[in-house]
Amino acid sequence: MQPDVAERVNRLIDALRRETKRLDPLDDSALMFDPEEDLKPEGLTEE
Amino acid sequence: MTIAQAGKALRSGRVSSVELTRECLRQIENLNPLLNAFITVTAESALAQAEELDRELARGADRGPLHGIPIAHKDLMWTKGVRTTSGSKLFADFVPDRDAAVVKTLAGAGAVMVGKAGLHELAYGITSDNPHFGTIRNPRNPDHSPGGSSGGSGAAVATGMAFLATGTDTGGSIRVPASFCGIAGLKPTYGLIDRAGVQPLGLSLDHVGPLARTVDDVRLAFDAMAPNARRKPAPQSIQEIRVGLPENFYFDIVAPEVGEAIQKAAQRAAGLGLRVTPVRVPDIDALNTAGLVILLSEAAAVHQSEHHRRGDFGTDVLALLDQGSLVPAADYVNAQRLRRRLLAEFHALFRRIDCLFTPTTPITAPRIGRQEIELNGTKYDTRMLTTRFVRAFNVLGFPALSIPCGAAADGLPIGLQMVARPLDESLLLTLGEALQGQLAAP
Numbered sequence: 001m002q003p004d005v006a007e008r009v010n011r012l013i014d015a016l017r018r019e020t021k022r023l024d025p026l027d028d029s030a031l032m033f034d035p036e037e038d039l040k041p042e043g044l045t046e047e
Numbered sequence: 048m049t050i051a052q053a054g055k056a057l058r059s060g061r062v063s064s065v066e067l068t069r070e071c072l073r074q075i076e077n078l079n080p081l082l083n084a085f086i087t088v089t090a091e092s093a094l095a096q097a098e099e100l101d102r103e104l105a106r107g108a109d110r111g112p113l114h115g116i117p118i119a120h121k122d123l124m125w126t127k128g129v130r131t132t133s134g135s136k137l138f139a140d141f142v143p144d145r146d147a148a149v150v151k152t153l154a155g156a157g158a159v160m161v162g163k164a165g166l167h168e169l170a171y172g173i174t175s176d177n178p179h180f181g182t183i184r185n186p187r188n189p190d191h192s193p194g195g196s197s198g199g200s201g202a203a204v205a206t207g208m209a210f211l212a213t214g215t216d217t218g219g220s221i222r223v224p225a226s227f228c229g230i231a232g233l234k235p236t237y238g239l240i241d242r243a244g245v246q247p248l249g250l251s252l253d254h255v256g257p258l259a260r261t262v263d264d265v266r267l268a269f270d271a272m273a274p275n276a277r278r279k280p281a282p283q284s285i286q287e288i289r290v291g292l293p294e295n296f297y298f299d300i301v302a303p304e305v306g307e308a309i310q311k312a313a314q315r316a317a318g319l320g321l322r323v324t325p326v327r328v329p330d331i332d333a334l335n336t337a338g339l340v341i342l343l344s345e346a347a348a349v350h351q352s353e354h355h356r357r358g359d360f361g362t363d364v365l366a367l368l369d370q371g372s373l374v375p376a377a378d379y380v381n382a383q384r385l386r387r388r389l390l391a392e393f394h395a396l397f398r399r400i401d402c403l404f405t406p407t408t409p410i411t412a413p414r415i416g417r418q419e420i421e422l423n424g425t426k427y428d429t430r431m432l433t434t435r436f437v438r439a440f441n442v443l444g445f446p447a448l449s450i451p452c453g454a455a456a457d458g459l460p461i462g463l464q465m466v467a468r469p470l471d472e473s474l475l476l477t478l479g480e481a482l483q484g485q486l487a488a489p
Contacts, residue, residue, distance in 0.1 A: 001369050009373045019333040020381040032383050033251050035238045038390050039444050039469035
């Protein structure tokens, strides 16, 4: 394994964890990307 | 010659599919030794197929706009009886026993396959500098990269080796080569074009789409590739279209010539009567970070059973697979949760606009082998910089079209990326058709 592999992953994960702090811990909505739900045209007009 | 022009010539009898195919094969023979756009050329079967399609047309059987048109498939689309390498040593001798859905659909529409276009190894990178099948070169300047991963598709289309080519886009792999080679490329809405029989990379990020020389040709290709897809109707008039021009992120780290070209494109759009307004886009850095974590994890999962064959991978792809195998499952899950949250923010933005204009890439095609690029006194990793503006729309699944938007002083093309709501490909294509003549050709 190349020497900087772990270091690169750690940097990326640190960046992700800074971003995911904004997630609501009580949000129990669907976990994964769901194209049928997330990309349906009807969803665009729902406020 | 465009696909529509070729179609007209075919139907009037001024040219045959065999002649069009021979012309593409001649281009391949002349240019492929330099550009390395093709891994496999299927001259014999192409000519046989073209002959049959000429006979069909002569007896009045017309399959539509792609009837008799020579095309190329990215060499990760399964083609029955024709080697499909995915640009990888792992699949160097793999001959599929069936066609990918999109290959079958295009053959049914009358397209003639002249060969299998080269790509970055396993579609996992943007240089198309392939350690197993050689370096693919940019037709505008062979010392520069054509972009990737669909680099062979981009080089083939730009030089008339094929009228259109299929591509895949997991983090910019259609739009980056389109931008670097001075052609048009569409990444449609996620899931719109069937991926069955296409070598996967990032399961929730992979998209299939076309590359062609003009937006009109991209439209014909897209119509044929997704004949039964749900789509929203095109706008009645382009003056209805509200264009957002980002105030943040997209013009922060960008080559001055590229930034200026996109600003000028927005002015041209306003000149056509479109409503162009400045907008603040949600957090693209966060989307890029989430997208990288998702891609590393999904690609490691896809190639888990082959990962132990370490000597069969190029250095860069192996390092990415190694990275992916170290990402904790909890972080993959949280990246997906973050993705859904940012999707909601983008849907909110697109209630105020219909289309977002951005540069496709912050720079024009870099020299082959350049690992770092210096921009405004700061050094950037070439891969990260090149995908900075495109990756987010794989994470979101929104459609994005790259069209040529002039050239830098050294002649290398600049690309304009236009992004729309899911299933709004018709809006992008209508807008692209209106704009392409307004933007200086490279």
